[in-house]
Amino acid sequence: xxxxxxxxxxxxxxxxxxxxxxxxxxxxxxxxxxxxxxxxxxxxxxxxxxxxxxxxxxxxxxxxxxxxxxxxxxxxxxxxxxxxxxxxxxxxxxxxxxxxxxxxxxxxxxxxxxxxxxxxxxxxxxxxxxxxxxxxxxxxxxxxxxxxxxxxxxxxxxxxxxxxxxxxxxxxxxxxxxxxxxxxxxxxxxxxxxxxxxxxxxxxxxxxxxxxxxxxxxxxxxxxxxxxxxxxxxxxxxxxxxxxxxxxxxxxxxxxxxxxxxxxxxxxxxxxxxxxxxxxxxxxxxxxxxxxxxxxxxxxxxxxxxxxxxxxxxxxxxx
Amino acid sequence: xxxxxxxxxxxxxxxxxxxxxxxxxxxxxxxxxxxxxxxxxxxxxxxxxxxxxxxxxxxxxxxxxxxxxxxxxxxxxxxxxxxxxxxxxxxxxxxxxxxxxxxxxxxxxxxxxxxxxxxxxxxxxxxxxxxxxxxxxxxxxxxxxxxxxxxxxxxxxxxxxxxxxxxxxxxxxxxxxxxxxxxxxxxxxxxxxxxxxxxxxxxxxxxxxxxxxxxxxxxxxxxxxxxxxxxxxxxxxxxxxxxxxxxxxxxxxxxxxxxxxxxxxxxxxxx
Numbered sequence: 001x002x003x004x005x006x007x008x009x010x011x012x013x014x015x016x017x018x019x020x021x022x023x024x025x026x027x028x029x030x031x032x033x034x035x036x037x038x039x040x041x042x043x044x045x046x047x048x049x050x051x052x053x054x055x056x057x058x059x060x061x062x063x064x065x066x067x068x069x070x071x072x073x074x075x076x077x078x079x080x081x082x083x084x085x086x087x088x089x090x091x092x093x094x095x096x097x098x099x100x101x102x103x104x105x106x107x108x109x110x111x112x113x114x115x116x117x118x119x120x121x122x123x124x125x126x127x128x129x130x131x132x133x134x135x136x137x138x139x140x141x142x143x144x145x146x147x148x149x150x151x152x153x154x155x156x157x158x159x160x161x162x163x164x165x166x167x168x169x170x171x172x173x174x175x176x177x178x179x180x181x182x183x184x185x186x187x188x189x190x191x192x193x194x195x196x197x198x199x200x201x202x203x204x205x206x207x208x209x210x211x212x213x214x215x216x217x218x219x220x221x222x223x224x225x226x227x228x229x230x231x232x233x234x235x236x237x238x239x240x241x242x243x244x245x246x247x248x249x250x251x252x253x254x255x256x257x258x259x260x261x262x263x264x265x266x267x268x269x270x271x272x273x274x275x276x277x278x279x280x281x282x283x284x285x286x287x288x289x290x291x292x293x294x295x296x297x298x299x300x301x302x303x304x305x306x307x308x309x310x311x312x313x314x315x316x317x318x319x
Numbered sequence: 320x321x322x323x324x325x326x327x328x329x330x331x332x333x334x335x336x337x338x339x340x341x342x343x344x345x346x347x348x349x350x351x352x353x354x355x356x357x358x359x360x361x362x363x364x365x366x367x368x369x370x371x372x373x374x375x376x377x378x379x380x381x382x383x384x385x386x387x388x389x390x391x392x393x394x395x396x397x398x399x400x401x402x403x404x405x406x407x408x409x410x411x412x413x414x415x416x417x418x419x420x421x422x423x424x425x426x427x428x429x430x431x432x433x434x435x436x437x438x439x440x441x442x443x444x445x446x447x448x449x450x451x452x453x454x455x456x457x458x459x460x461x462x463x464x465x466x467x468x469x470x471x472x473x474x475x476x477x478x479x480x481x482x483x484x485x486x487x488x489x490x491x492x493x494x495x496x497x498x499x500x501x502x503x504x505x506x507x508x509x510x511x512x513x514x515x516x517x518x519x520x521x522x523x524x525x526x527x528x529x530x531x532x533x534x535x536x537x538x539x540x541x542x543x544x545x546x547x548x549x550x551x552x553x554x555x556x557x558x559x560x561x562x563x564x565x566x567x568x569x570x571x572x573x574x575x576x577x578x579x580x581x582x583x584x585x586x587x588x589x590x
Contacts, residue, residue, distance in 0.1 A: 190495065
């Protein structure tokens with residue numbers, strides 16, 4: 001028996017969040033006295049076996065989909081592959097990352113198997129019924145829950161556990177599987193891609209400079225852009241900003257925008273409403289720049305500068 | 320075109336979310352109620368699709384009697400019909416919720432005709448189970464993709480609206496899906512700009528006949544025990560200074576974190 005990690009990747013490039021799924025799966029497998037195994041889906045994922053082994057996978061299952069109707073990703077296709085491998089391997093539990101794709105694939109698999117699925121867990125205590133803690137309200141609250149299932153299926157909340165290479169240089173035996181899927185799964189596969197940015201993104205930048213209502217206008221973001229260029233970072237914003245039309249929604253940091261986890265988040269003129277805080281709190285360090293020393297963002301930040309962002313940011317940028 | 324949007328009534332918290340003494344729910348005393356921003360954008364999308372292609376929009380919710388308020392809000396921005404599955408609580412688990420909603424959609428479709436598009440929010444604002452829409456779509460045998468931030472309806476060879484092109488935001492761009500209708504999508508905030516209700520819309524919403532349904536769906540395998548507030552890492556905020564005079568202290572911090580390179584001049588960055 002094993003705890004099976006569904007590895008997320010994009011055309012063979014590992015999603016870092018998958019490493020959190022391995023860390024979470026190890027904690028479950030440790031309680032059960034079982035090993036972690038990895039499930040790689042798609043022909044282009046075969047090269048990821050070693051990184052799975054390094055993160056604790058004792059065995060790697062590589063599932064290729066028969067025929068070529070599926071391309072590189074489709075939520076229904078991937079869900080069906082997980083369901084099919086679950087029936088074959090009979091794992092004690094299935095774990096994936098709590099990302100858009102991870103949650104979507106597990107929800108599809110759970111629907112196919114008619115089993116419960118618990119999204120965005122932060123801890124598990126295994127027993128006849130698993131005792132789980134999961135996040136609600138984007139991470140503002142925790143929920144203790146019981147999971148009654150012959151095969152527990154859970155995702156781990158993004159940024160809630162630290163990935164760790166536990167077996168450096170390890171290799172794992174790869175078992176190849178060819179999965180036959182019904183033709184209809186091809187109805188929901190990726191047909192095309194549009195590349196919008198080649199460089200740093202909110203999710204990957206080492207430093208994010210966020211602006212809130214205090215920036216005052218679209219033009220006001222010029223000072224944030226200038227500092228971002230100086231530091232090699234990117235600009236983000238709060239929901240108040242996108243609601244005012246000052247920045248596109250793709251720049252929004254928060255519960256309904258992007259969850260960031262940079263080395264440093266510089267929050268400028270942001271009050272720190274819950275919606276924004278839950279998207280920013282995974283930053284390693286937070287520096288708030290605000291005229292109001294009582295602002296929620298200032299109180300919760302690691303560092304703060306009390307002052308007008310239009311004076312402070314240029315002074316930093318000019319060194 | 321017939322479009323269904325599913326929404327969930329949730330409290331609208333302020334700067335802090337309080338929990339009731341028994342740990343069973345968010346303390347909504349003195350709080351208004353709303354729905355997830357994802358779902359507000361979903362309602363707007365439904366109205367826009369019907370404006371562009373004709374037809375009818377319908378809102379479906381499951382919860383307490385007071386969720387009537389969210390149905391009327393939907394009507395105030397232009398949704399045509401509403402169904403509330405009144406189960407007396409907001410606390411049904413995802414499998415049970417999906418089962419009840421599947422039954423309700425089947426019942427509506429039997430009377431009014433099939434929906435071309437089912438719209439869900441990517442996840443609810445409160446419990447965030449990330450699955451109800453997917454379970455409903457699977458039960459109804461319809462394709463579903465989550466995290467959608469753009470749609471485009473195109474005609475098939477017979478001239479009918481048959482394909483929904485759905486764009487999903489990724490880190491670097493968009494994935495494009497072409498779903499044969501009828502289909503389902505989970506949408507994210509930003510897909511539309513929700514409009515405000517007009518006076519005429521508000522009047523229409525008062526006259527809306529909300530269809531109230533019941534459900535005998537069986538509970539699923541996930542049971543909430545209680546809510547907790549996560550332990551906040553309380554760290555004293557280090558004040559680096561005031562105004563522009565704080566810049567040197569900020570630069571020291573940036574150096575400490577390895578985020579400051581002396582050699583980079585503005586000209587080089589801009590080049």
